Amino acid sequence: MRVAVIGAGVIGLSSALCIHQQYHSLVPSLQLEVYADCYTPGTTSDGAAGLWQPYLSDHGNLQETLWNKETFDHLLGHLGSPAAQEMGLFLVSGYNLFTQPVPDPSWRNIVLGFRNLTPKELELFPGYSYGWFNTALMLECRSYLPWLTDKLMQRGVKFFHKKVESFQEVSLDGVDVVINCTGMRAGELQPDPELQPGRGQIIKVLAPWVKHFIVTHSTQSGIYNSPYIIPGSEFTVLGGVNQSGNWSEENSAQDHKTIWESCCRLLPSLQKAKVVQEWSGLRPTRPRVRLERETIAHGHRQAEVIHNYGHGGFGITIHWGCAMAAARLVGSILQEKQLARPRQPRL
Amino acid sequence: MAAPKVAVVGAGLIGLSTALCIVETCPSCSVAVLSDQFSPNTTSDVAAGILIPHTYPGTAIHVQKQWFKETFTYLFAISNSAEASESGIHLVSGWQIFKNTPKEESPFWSDVVLGFRPMSKAELQKFPQHQFGQAFTTLKCDCPPYLLWLEKRLKAAGVQMYTRKVSDLWELHSEYNVVVNCAGIGAHHLVGDEKLFPIRGQVVEVHAPWVKNFIRDADGSTYIYPGIHRVTLGGTREKENWSLSPDPDTTKDIFDRCCSLEPSLQGAQDVKVKVGLRPSRQSVRLNREVLSQGGVKLLVVHNYGHGAGGFSVHRGTAKEAARLVGECIAALRGSSSRAKL
Numbered sequence: 001m002r003v004a005v006i007g008a009g010v011i012g013l014s015s016a017l018c019i020h021q022q023y024h025s026l027v028p029s030l031q032l033e034v035y036a037d038c039y040t041p042g043t044t045s046d047g048a049a050g051l052w053q054p055y056l057s058d059h060g061n062l063q064e065t066l067w068n069k070e071t072f073d074h075l076l077g078h079l080g081s082p083a084a085q086e087m088g089l090f091l092v093s094g095y096n097l098f099t100q101p102v103p104d105p106s107w108r109n110i111v112l113g114f115r116n117l118t119p120k121e122l123e124l125f126p127g128y129s130y131g132w133f134n135t136a137l138m139l140e141c142r143s144y145l146p147w148l149t150d151k152l153m154q155r156g157v158k159f160f161h162k163k164v165e166s167f168q169e170v171s172l173d174g175v176d177v178v179i180n181c182t183g184m185r186a187g188e189l190q191p192d193p194e195l196q197p198g199r200g201q202i203i204k205v206l207a208p209w210v211k212h213f214i215v216t217h218s219t220q221s222g223i224y225n226s227p228y229i230i231p232g233s234e235f236t237v238l239g240g241v242n243q244s245g246n247w248s249e250e251n252s253a254q255d256h257k258t259i260w261e262s263c264c265r266l267l268p269s270l271q272k273a274k275v276v277q278e279w280s281g282l283r284p285t286r287p288r289v290r291l292e293r294e295t296i297a298h299g300h301r302q303a304e305v306i307h308n309y310g311h312g313g314f315g316i317t318i319h320w321g322c323a324m325a326a327a328r329l330v331g332s333i334l335q336e337k338q339l340a341r342p343r344q345p346r347l
Numbered sequence: 348m349a350a351p352k353v354a355v356v357g358a359g360l361i362g363l364s365t366a367l368c369i370v371e372t373c374p375s376c377s378v379a380v381l382s383d384q385f386s387p388n389t390t391s392d393v394a395a396g397i398l399i400p401h402t403y404p405g406t407a408i409h410v411q412k413q414w415f416k417e418t419f420t421y422l423f424a425i426s427n428s429a430e431a432s433e434s435g436i437h438l439v440s441g442w443q444i445f446k447n448t449p450k451e452e453s454p455f456w457s458d459v460v461l462g463f464r465p466m467s468k469a470e471l472q473k474f475p476q477h478q479f480g481q482a483f484t485t486l487k488c489d490c491p492p493y494l495l496w497l498e499k500r501l502k503a504a505g506v507q508m509y510t511r512k513v514s515d516l517w518e519l520h521s522e523y524n525v526v527v528n529c530a531g532i533g534a535h536h537l538v539g540d541e542k543l544f545p546i547r548g549q550v551v552e553v554h555a556p557w558v559k560n561f562i563r564d565a566d567g568s569t570y571i572y573p574g575i576h577r578v579t580l581g582g583t584r585e586k587e588n589w590s591l592s593p594d595p596d597t598t599k600d601i602f603d604r605c606c607s608l609e610p611s612l613q614g615a616q617d618v619k620v621k622v623g624l625r626p627s628r629q630s631v632r633l634n635r636e637v638l639s640q641g642g643v644k645l646l647v648v649h650n651y652g653h654g655a656g657g658f659s660v661h662r663g664t665a666k667e668a669a670r671l672v673g674e675c676i677a678a679l680r681g682s683s684s685r686a687k688l
Contacts, residue, residue, distance in 0.1 A: 079473070085614040090557040093440040093484075112470045113482055121461050121484070124427055133462055133484075135440075135470070135560070209437040209575045211559045233557040269431030 001029045001337075002174055003330065006164050006189075007181035008036035010045040010141055010319045011308055013148040015179050018323035019330050020155050027334060034152070035170070037163035040145035044183055045315060047202065047281040049230035049237035050088065050144075051213055052137040052317045055223050058106040061288055065106045067321025072110050074320045075137050088143025092231065093135040094213030095121070097128035102217075104132075111136045125266065128216065136213075139316050140232055164189070167296050171303035177333055178305045179326055184284040186309040192290070195310055198283035199246035200224060200239060201255040203263075207236040207273035214266060216240070224283075224313050227262035235276055238263040242283065242313065251278045286310030291322055293329045304333050350377045351676045352522065356513050356537070357529035357651070358382035359389035360490070363497040364661045365529050365650055368669035370504045373676065379523075380501065383512035386494035390531055393550060393623030394658060395572035395579035396435075396488035397561060398422070399443070400456045401656030405630030408455050414663025416459050421662045422486045432575070435492025439573060440484040441561030442466055444477040444608075449565065453481075456659075460485045474608065477564075487561075488658055489574045513537065517638055520645040525675045527648045527668060532626040534651045540632065543652050545624035547588035549597045551580040551605075553615035562608050567655070569604040571612070578615070580605040584655075586627075593620040628652030631664055635671050646675040 005016045012034060020032050040046055052072055058065045078084055079091065095117065108114045117131035125131070153159070164170055167189060170178050180186060187195055210231045218226040224242035231237075240262060241255050256278060264270045290307045297303075308326045311318055353376050355366040366380050386392055400415050402408075426436040444466070457463040466480035474480065498508065513519065516538065519526050528534060535543045555578045563570040572579045580601055598620050606612045632652045638645040650668040653660065 080610050082610065082613055085557060085611045088557075090559065090611065092559045113464075113467055115462065115464065118462055133440075138557075207432070208556065209432050209435075211437060211439050211573060231559060268427060268429050269437075271429045272432045 001027055001176055001334070002031045002033065003177045003179065004033045004035055004170050004175040005179040005181055006035050006170070007183060007309075008034055008039045008145075008159075009043040009181065009183055010145065010315050011183065011311060011322065012036065012179070012181035013145055013152065014319045014323040015181055015308055015326045016152055016157060017148055018320070018327040019179070020152065020157060022327050023330065023334065024155065032152075032157045033160060033175070034157060035160045035162050035164050037161065039161070040149070041142050043141070043145065044281045044284070045141040045145060047200075047279045048141060048316055049202070049232060049239070050138045050140040050316055051092070051230050052139060053215065054105070054107050054314050054317050056102065056105050056217065064289060064318060067318045067325065068107060068314070069110045070321035070324060071318055072137065075139060079137075083147070086143065087147045088138070088140030088233065090138050090233065091135055092138045092213055093133065095125070095215070096132040097125050097214065097216045098130040099128060099218070101130045125214075138232065141316065167303055167305055168298050171296075171298075171301060176304065176337075177330060178303060179330075180305055180307045181309060183309055183311075184282045186284070186290075186307070195284060195286050196245055197247050198224070198285040198312060199241065199243040199248060199280065200283055200313070201241050201251060201259065201278070201280045202237050202239040203256060203259055203275055204235040204237055204277040204279070205270065205273040205275050207231070207270055209269060210236050210267065216266065227259065227266050229263055229267055229270070236273065238270070244285070247282065249280050249282065251280050283313045284310055284315075285312040289318065289322060291325050293333070306330065350375050351524045351679060352376075353378045353525045353527065353672060354519050354523040355380045355527045355529055356382065356516070357531055357533065358385045358508065359529070359531050360391035360494065360657050360661050361531060361650055361653060361664065362529035363494055363501065364665040365527055365668045366501055366506055367497055368662075368665040369527070369672050370501065370506060372669045372673060376676070379507045379509060381509045381511045381513055383510065385508070385510065386491040386498070389494065390623045390626065391494060391657065392490045393548065393621045394490065395550070395570070395574065395581070396490055396493065396658045397439070397572045398460070398486045398488075398659050399563065400454075400659040401654055402455075403630045403654070403656065411660065412455050412459070414660035414667075415456050416663070417666060418660055418662035419459050419486065422488065426486060430496070433492065434496040435489035435575060437487055437489070437575060438484055439487050439561050440482070441563070442470065442480050442482050443563045443565050444471075444474050444480040445565045446477050448479040457481075457483070476607075487572060487574060492575070516647060517640065517645060520638070520640075520643055523645075524679055525646045525648065525672055527650060527672060529650050531651055531653075532624045534626065534632075534649075538649075540652075543626060543628050544587055545589055546627045546654065547583060547585035547590065547622065547624055548581065549583045549593060549601065549620065549622050551598055551601050552577045552619040552621065553580060553612065554578075554617040555612055555615040557611065558609065564608070569608065571605050571609055577619075580612070589624065591622050591624070593622055625654045626652055627654035631660070633664055633667055633671070635675060646679065648672050648675060
């Protein structure tokens, strides 16, 4: 039973691990493979700061809220273990800022210690009149993806450095189930007009005195189009652009200026921070995550494809819940295949 | 009278911050700092510098609260400016945890720090041995950066710094009009204050940059304070122990206690062990004294004995000491004008 995961970002690797964890002992013939033309540290996931935080509103999409919660709880459970540091996992507290009162987010009870900001705290942020404080998690992919890779290799999962051009290519090779975790480039395997780039640019600086995340919100600009500051274990990430439909992965001088000036206005101490790196990436944005099964027929062969892409700017936040959902879909395929196997003839 | 000459004895946190306050309130004064030790070799350099007050049994609570408020407000403004990184001052959030629920749920300083509130059940799950906790955001002054920043401002204001061991305040009577005694634990010998005693503290500094929150056991003995570059793990409270030598068994014990609160510290690198003697007293000695010998007077202001709470109240006591220096100078001016009649 060959299962191939296409894509080695946070979605692909976590899906692979989840599937292997759940089925390798139930299905002795299970062979898991990962195909990607891009591995850490070159994936979109690597560019993300790694802060666990969903969008402000789930738009009634309780499924995604549940996946977010499953991810948070799963990671929280790992916090006390010796693996946490290797995984790039740690707690971080911080601020969400608004120019007017807003309803509490869907995740208020998922994070720790969620509360409104006091007037004295708001004095720190002129121009913002309302906000939240909470403790959340950081999961840095430059550590997490190698950790996942390590776990997968220990389990005998095979990795291939290869650009998959079509689902057929993989199924003709004998793969039974394909897990499509191709993120931004899912459209190359199967057109999806709902999948659009949400271009982001970030500036990585050295500012180890920053111990809190600060995420601002603007109703006019939209999510991630407002300055944010996220302290990592080594660098602090400054960001705040989300350009819908922009496919450019080149750093823009104009965006640099916008991000730098707005973040320094937000946190004056950043003026003395040393810039270390600049990066642009494309959030694989979709109205909702595509997490579903599809049977693709070509000729007389059928391929089972499980799509798991379109996580926008909240891939890290939602990844484990989606990995488990993808694994459940694999489970249902396995069940069907068992039923399809011919019964032993009675003598 | 010519520009009054003021000597501040001691170049730790109290000496430097007091000198700065004197410069601010008495621009005509000529101020010098005399000390046998400067940063990074002062007691203040060992402390993590977190702003969580220590309660002085001998001082009215409203006074301690005023000192803390002044200090917090002063540092808050710096932390929010472009000078923050150079000064070593930064905001940090975290938790103070209790093995048993305290009688007093809110300390006197709970409305000075930011966002003070009890910890939620979910937050407490991280600490299975503890039943109760408080979450808040406060400030931390990293040393040496903060002391070096104070020195820089003093030098810019024309304050001279001298490495000099003062054995007796009287030896300064011919060079200075007013002496401010900020000798910390040194005051035990310098002015023979038997009420001043050391409480030895050993700390372990590690490189663990993923630790972003402080954790403090309310018993005061176990704490994790993340600084700009290093995390300070503590600690000990050994009364009347004058030893400045690090003890390896203590290091292991501190590390074990801290790892039980924050397991990820197992992976911490680059361990440095330090020892400091908290200059402890029932209350901070903050008063004026006139020393006289053979008709010659030396006006003294004392500002020492801050124990475990130096960082939390330093600006408040420095301002009070500067005010007392102002009184001394007024007295000197008064007596010198009387002498002219």
